[in-house]
Amino acid sequence: MRNVDRATMAPYPQVQWASILNIIAGIWLIISPWVLSFNGYDSRMTGNNVIFGIVVAVLAAIRAYAPRGTVWLSWINVLVGIWLFISAFYFAGATMATPFWNNIILGVIVAILGIIAAWERRPATV
Numbered sequence: 001m002r003n004v005d006r007a008t009m010a011p012y013p014q015v016q017w018a019s020i021l022n023i024i025a026g027i028w029l030i031i032s033p034w035v036l037s038f039n040g041y042d043s044r045m046t047g048n049n050v051i052f053g054i055v056v057a058v059l060a061a062i063r064a065y066a067p068r069g070t071v072w073l074s075w076i077n078v079l080v081g082i083w084l085f086i087s088a089f090y091f092a093g094a095t096m097a098t099p100f101w102n103n104i105i106l107g108v109i110v111a112i113l114g115i116i117a118a119w120e121r122r123p124a125t126v
Contacts, residue, residue: 014117016067030057036099038099042096060117071120074114075118076114077114082111088103088104091103
């Protein structure tokens, strides 16, 4: 029987939970224009949320299920989170409070979860 180093094969729990939460954030980004009823105000904001929601969810799903060698995907999600924050000012501004705060909050969440997922700390071995 081959010797297998279980420590190098162990999953990265913080990568997985942060990525799973980012999948949920991505899904929320996709559906939020309809749930919060701002899809009729600005099609650019709706398109922005749908496109970047798909990007966040797909990158986080890949990262959650294949954490080794995919750290760069988390850093892309950090950049997407920063864009979501900026896009709140660019697309919504002060005139549309609901999409503005939706993107501010989700931008912060996606960026923080991306940073957490990028810190590939292995679980302690006993």
